[in-house]
Amino acid sequence: MTIDALLARRLLLVTGKGGVGKTTISAALARAAAAKGKRVLAAEISYESPREDDEAGATLTSPLASALGLPPLGDEPRKVTQSLFAARLSPLAGHLQFLRDTLPVRLLADAAMRSAAVRRFFHAAPTLAELGILYRLLDLLKEPWDLVVCDLPATGHALALAQVPQALATVLRAGPIHAAAQEGLAVLRDPKRTTSVLVSLPDPLPVSEAVELYEGLHKLSIDCAMVVLNRVPPNPFTPEERAAIERMVVDRARTLGARRLPRIDRAAAANDRLARELRLPVRAVPELDDDVVARIAGGLGGGA
């Protein structure tokens, strides 16, 4: 699978264990597609709605916005470059759109969303948040984007999100939610339109989770095209040099430099295991410069 073939889909779902760099990879994929002249929407999922005392949403996190160097994203796509746009997928926007599509009069939908009871029910009832997010995604897919790159939450929540249309279609046997869930399933399960990208770190736990995630997605009939192995440490040693190191280093855990060897070995093992068990192309992304850390640390120090 080449990157070109990957980017030829309409919807890319990017997921993996927490902390593996899903957002960075999502942003990078979106930028790569935009650089090839595609009209791209990068989307992040945000369950949060602004706190009651924060109408502007200043307390919301927006990791994708940070990765793209933007202020927090809103519900409407914002232009980043000529061909790259970014937006957040929030339950609230989906719920409002859903009610507008479902109820005969737009005024009634707006009145319903103004009703504290309806609003709170949608906000608090489990699965309805996920439905709102999916509905918003389906809605955005109706716009003329060549590609939508969606930065999904970590494994458990990503699977729960992907599971919602099926669960809803089962519980509700008819009606507009059933129809929306069916439509969602059709889009998610069409490998020509939709595929997923699993992001992992070169360590045993994230790799195990990537394998579990792959199985979970497979059960939900969602296609998976590629594994991105993020932050792979470079291996400077030839096999002969490595053998020489093993002869010279007596106490690996107590020798500077040698403490980095297990990471190099784990990266090779991770690559092998993913390629062997998932039979998917594995793309390694090297560890990048650490300068960012220092700057953020400076910010932390002043963050009292």
Place this chain on the structure above:
Amino acid sequence: MRKSDAGERPYIARLLHEKRVVVCCGAGGVGKTTTAAALGLAAATLGKRTLVLTIDPARRLAEAIGSPQTARAPVPVADTRLAAAGIRGTLATWMVDPRVVFERMVRRLTTDEAQAESILQNRIYRALADLVSGMQEYTAAEALYGFVESGEYDLVVLDTPPSRNALDFLEAPRKLSLFLDERIIGVFLPGSGGGGIFRSRARQIAHGVFSRIFGEGFFEELQQFLAAFSGMFTAMRSHAESVRTLLKSPASSFVVIASPEPAALAEAAHLEKTLTGAMQLPFSGFILNRSWAYTRGLLSPADLALPKDATPVDHAALAKLEQLASEELKLAERDRRLLASLRHPGAEAVATPQLDGDIDFAALLLIAESLVACPSEDALEQR
């Protein structure tokens, strides 16, 4: 910067001595579960009866602390194992199972078996309980409160759910009490609550909206579900409020876990702001995981003995190892600076070392030691 004065307990040891609840927050992948387990072990070392509530531990970690993944109640770590490590206290672990917590809550709050069964068998209840999303958050807070109230433990350490917004679980009781607000329930349940023109108008809108969206049949089923649940609402709501009160009290402490990666550090800063800002929760400080800060007593590659008949390959290999060593020293420097910058009035910070290989009981003990020992900067440094 600030060194712990002689006689004053280091920060983590102080928390483990004084608090009844320690909540571990942090972005995904920073080692929250491992840290929660190590904190529990450290507390047991201090003689405490300790419970660690984890959400979704990796299988090998579960093995390291002796917690089967399917238990319906906390599993104690074998006394012999603790005794062998010279630990006086006790340690139990439990992986929160949303279904078990919910079922327990339903049984506790219902008046009779028949009511409990009618709720547990309700199709909507089962569909909700089966969906993991959201349930972990509701049940983590619920389980925590139950165990603190039971009085069986001196300290409960909670590993928060691996969600993008790591503080979801704090909002869960509030969300639940909003959902259970009788003004909302009243809208769905005909004949419940008082009248009033607003109430009946709201009920009309809600009925119209919901019948249209979910279909008439589902609305009836939802009403049945809520009617079956309604006997429990008051109790559940006051319970949810109690959880909030407990977490806000000085008996609780929130610790933010970070690893030395930009995203994790940014998330840590955001978490601190949220905890101390709008939420007004008792935040204590940071734990910087997997840091390279500890370099004391390490050998340098220059100290290694080259074989007498050293080949060019040996020399090249050693040169490359020296390159790795100098990179490692830069990382150590970076992590010590990070540690210092994390500390500020109102926030302490301690580092745990990078460990290679599997996290087993011995590895957890090492992390536990480094957490309570809280070595000063000089002790971290080489030579």
